[in-house]
Amino acid sequence: MFSIISCSNLFTYNCTNTPTFCLLLWDCINSDRRDSVCVRFLLQTLRLFISVADLLMASVQKTLVFDDVAKHNKIDDCWIIISGKVYDVTPFMDDHPGGGEVMRKATGKDATVDYGDVGHSTAANEMMQKYYVGEFDQSTIPEKRSYMSSTTEKIYNLKKSPQFMIKVLLVGIMAAALRILVVSF
Numbered sequence: 001m002f003s004i005i006s007c008s009n010l011f012t013y014n015c016t017n018t019p020t021f022c023l024l025l026w027d028c029i030n031s032d033r034r035d036s037v038c039v040r041f042l043l044q045t046l047r048l049f050i051s052v053a054d055l056l057m058a059s060v061q062k063t064l065v066f067d068d069v070a071k072h073n074k075i076d077d078c079w080i081i082i083s084g085k086v087y088d089v090t091p092f093m094d095d096h097p098g099g100g101e102v103m104r105k106a107t108g109k110d111a112t113v114d115y116g117d118v119g120h121s122t123a124a125n126e127m128m129q130k131y132y133v134g135e136f137d138q139s140t141i142p143e144k145r146s147y148m149s150s151t152t153e154k155i156y157n158l159k160k161s162p163q164f165m166i167k168v169l170l171v172g173i174m175a176a177a178l179r180i181l182v183v184s185f
């Protein structure tokens, strides 16, 4: 560490860089130098600080859990999970060529397969970067949910319908009648 002590200001300037760098920085900050070397140097220093800040921001990248994402399940607030990443597609709902509703239906689950099944183009893959929110913690996805597929659901509803019950009853009566006939002859 290189220290510059200003006696007049009772001020110590601790600089962790090379002595030349520190002296130039000190000189530029504390003098009336307005020359191009100084301006360029100060700009470079500022740029260095910005890139360090960017790196720090990237390293504390947000990792989202399932519940954080699943609550954004509306047309006007829609987040989807694709390939371990979370996207806020709310601004894209009206413009999505497949429609907004199809994306809303892809919320509350891992939509990787749904997205892949459509065979989205490279342009679509690039477009989605705009909506990136953060990484998704795959371990927080719930175990297989007990939901019925549309086919299972149709069979289930059919079984509950009165027509189905009447048909079952008729088959039963016919079977019983047939049995009586067979026994009596």
Ligand code: HEM
Pocket (backbone or CB within 6 Å): 080, 087, 089, 096, 097, 098, 099, 102, 103, 106, 111, 114, 115, 118, 119, 120, 121, 122, 123, 124, 125, 127, 128, 131
């Ligand atoms: C950030 C996410 C998404 C982006 C940026 C996106 C983008 C696009 C684009 C650009 C198209 C036009 C065709 C193409 O270039 O591939 C498209 C079509 C389509 N997308 Fe998406 N999409 C996204 C998510 C989804 C999801 C989660 C689904 C759910 C299944 C979906 C379903 C569809 C469908 C059904 C079409 C219409 C295909 C057709 O009619 O040809 N998309 N999407």
